[in-house]
Amino acid sequence: MSTHIRCLLAGLLLAGALDSRAANFTDLWWNAQESGTGAQIVQQGETAFVTLFVYGANGEPLWLVAPDARAYAYSAGGLPQFRGTLYRTRGSAFSGPWDASKSETIAVGTLYVSPTELATIKVDYEVNNISVQKTFTRLTWEIPIAAANYAGNFRLRYSQPGGPPYGTMYYDAEFLMYVENGEGLMRVTSDVKGTCNYRGPYKQEGRYGSFSGQYECANGDTGSFGITRLEFTDGGVTGTISDTGRDGLGVGRFGAVRQ
Numbered sequence: 001m002s003t004h005i006r007c008l009l010a011g012l013l014l015a016g017a018l019d020s021r022a023a024n025f026t027d028l029w030w031n032a033q034e035s036g037t038g039a040q041i042v043q044q045g046e047t048a049f050v051t052l053f054v055y056g057a058n059g060e061p062l063w064l065v066a067p068d069a070r071a072y073a074y075s076a077g078g079l080p081q082f083r084g085t086l087y088r089t090r091g092s093a094f095s096g097p098w099d100a101s102k103s104e105t106i107a108v109g110t111l112y113v114s115p116t117e118l119a120t121i122k123v124d125y126e127v128n129n130i131s132v133q134k135t136f137t138r139l140t141w142e143i144p145i146a147a148a149n150y151a152g153n154f155r156l157r158y159s160q161p162g163g164p165p166y167g168t169m170y171y172d173a174e175f176l177m178y179v180e181n182g183e184g185l186m187r188v189t190s191d192v193k194g195t196c197n198y199r200g201p202y203k204q205e206g207r208y209g210s211f212s213g214q215y216e217c218a219n220g221d222t223g224s225f226g227i228t229r230l231e232f233t234d235g236g237v238t239g240t241i242s243d244t245g246r247d248g249l250g251v252g253r254f255g256a257v258r259q
Contacts, residue, residue, distance in 0.1 A: 023079055023229070025115060027206040029123075029136035039123060039136055041113070046071035048082050050111060052125065064088055064127065066111040075115070082113040086125050118229065119205040138206025144232050146179040152256020154190075156241070160248040169247075175256065177237055184211030186227065194218030198225050207231055221246045234258075 025048065030038035040051045048069045056062040069084030090104040109126030116122055123134045151174050159165045173190035184202035189195045200213025212226035223245025230239035236257040243250050 023115070023118060024207075025080075025113070025121065028139040029121060029206075030139045031134060031136055034134075037134075038139065039113075039121075046080060048084075048113065050082070050084065050113060052086075052111075052123075062088070064108065064111075064125070069111060069113060077117075079115040079117075081115070082111075084111050085109075086111040086127070088127075118208065138208070140204050140206055143182075143202065143204040144179055144209070146177055146232055146237075149174065149176055149259045150237055150256035151259055152236070152254060154188075154241070154252060154254045156243075156250035156252030158248050158250045166248075169250070169252075173254075173256075174259075177232075179209065184209070184227070184230075193221055196221070198227065200225075215243060215245070217245075 024043050025041050026043045028038065028040055037052075037054045039053070042049045048066075048071075050066040050069050052064040054062050054064065064086050066084035066086045069082040071080035072083045073081045075081060085107055086109045088106045088108050090102065090106070092099045092102050108128055112122075112124040114122045114124070119138050121136050123132075123136060125132050151172075153170065153172050155168065155170050157165050157168045169192070171190050171192045173188050173192075175186055175188040178185040178187075179202050182202055184198075184200060186198040187195065188198070194217060196215055196217035198211075198213070198215045200211040202209060202211045208228070209230040209232075210226070210228040211230075213224070214222065215225045216222050223243055225241065225243040228240050231237065236255065238253070238255045240253050241250075242252075
């Protein structure tokens with residue numbers, strides 16, 4: 001295991017893209033007060049494929065797509081703002097053979113997707129000069145039950161209260177990640193702080209989980225923490241972490257493979 005404390009310049013360069021490019025809005029989105037309508041977003045880099053499932057003037061289901069919505073700006077919080085042409089499509093009936101001559105793509109307006117936070121987006125769009133504005137949140141099906149050991153790496157940029165970043169800490173670690181009964185626990189073991197326990201109430205919003213609370217380390221370091229953008233896959237886990245303790249304020253990311 002290794003630890004590297006780099007100078008201010010390294011901290012700024014290596015952590016500069018941490019916040020904005022870490023956000024990903026791939027998910028199902030809905031408004032709980034308008035069940036049956038919503039959006040599906042698949043994001044790759046700074047491009048998103050957006051599908052709106054709504055209802056037409058005749059009350060029948062209507063699908064609208066923006067297959068090439070690009071990030072044209074970033075909010076003050078570093079969240080990408082997407083814009084693209086919105087289309088209505090026609091094609092062959094599902095019950096018969098595919099006939100390419102029946103495929104038609106009709107531009108109906110412009111779509112804007114403006115995330116206001118990690119779990120909330122504002123969607124503005126036009127269909128044949130009719131303007132619509134909706135607010136959606138991530139659709140959550142279930143909270144994962146996780147109890148596994150991981151091996152990975154942490155990277156945190158540190159600063160003192162009211163001061164500029166003074167360096168970046170890198171360290172390898174082995175840790176246990178546990179989520180059950182509304183509680184999250186991450187027990188991290190490294191050469192830097194020994195064993196640290198991060199524990200708090202767990203919340204799931206779509207693809208991402210989060211929990212926050214107090215942490216305690218074997219070397220005497222204690223403080224508050226927040227873990228967000230926590231995502232479990234078949235082979236590993238990733239997330240962002242912030243903590244305030246003996247070394248000041250640390251903000252960074254971690255990633256690990258399941259053992």
